[in-house]
Amino acid sequence: LWRIDDNFITVIIGVFVFITATQEYQFVRIESLLEEHCVGEVMRGQFTRLLANQAVETAFRELQRGGEKNFLVFDDEGDLLGVLHDRDILSLLKANVESDLIAEHLLPAPPPADPGDTLKQVFDLMQRERYRILPVQQDGQLIGVIDVHAIHHFLQLQRKLKK
Template identity: 25%
Template structure:
């Protein structure tokens, strides 16, 4: 994800923090400093870091169960409103999704009695539910936060853990995409209610509401894409009309193509028609500025673009794009020559066409701007 920093890797999962999370830490430090000076500032910052340590453990609860089912987790992203674990693929069995979803809240449930045991009876348990009171002990407040995290995540608002449990339960009787659509709609409705309460009581709820609403919409779109990807080959949805650059081309030629077409990514191919690499708009501009117009494109191109056969299902192409953080997938024929491209813009067009087309038309062929669809 853009604007994020990698802080480490744990059991094959990269842990990243979004730049806005760093901004939150600075704001917490300054806010506490204004109230109580340096000591209060470091105390407040330490408490927030402890809370996000619990959030990280929550996400690794999901990861542990996902790994049990053979699902890899490339990364965890820490945001000001919590953490997000990225799964390599969605669990398609309701039982698996339920177990993966509840694993996170169960971690928070386990942390609370553990903290109480460490306290050995010191402090009152009812104080744990007033974590905003700085007079309450550090660990007691942390226990209360974990209880809140458990309960909040179990709200049936997709894509939170409770919403995923709801989707899995609906998927027992309904198709996966339809179950996701219903769960996402419920999540969006709850987000609107949270936003209303935020206007009346706490502005922070508005931020959470926006996140829940947008995430629910994104999850719904992902489910629709997955529903398509399970049934079509990459050759049915690939871009077949595009400009290419030869290995001997210069950045100057790439600039001419960039200005003359609507393309932003240019495959670099050899004389045998095989893909050598991909030259993106950003790499063109960077090379032009730092190395000059006569620079060979082979010095600026990205050479790690995944290739898949044209008979491969689209879901495999999507998996490769996610795993390798590739902007496009190259589709090759039996001889290994480049025959098409798939990018995220293509996938977005598929969704728009699918939602706009009638059922009778949806299962035909559609050609538009060099793009062929078959649903």
């Protein structure tokens, strides 16, 4: 029969500790990056503004362009009403409701971020509340957006720069 000696068990424990420590180091490094950088460094100042009275098909066309995945939705006066996410747009197309108005399917507007907020503050909020995009306001004026894809892209670039 098989006999497991003490050295083998010690090696397995050592590998487990090494893997766990490596993951913890990566987590701490990401947290540090998010704490050191602010929304203003990552936000997009130019973004697509969908209107609530447009058809879902319009949102799909914007999604197809590939530059954005999550959208802010406004009324005719330019007031923010809510958001529409890529997953929702695709689900609506599968349900054959592309002629419906965006207003019928938008999610409530999330709270705005400030350009001086840390990425950690914003990322934690997005994780906790399941937001995928936030408007960025300065002195009450909308100046851009930040979404989970922008934060992810930022982290990827930082990782490549550190290599």
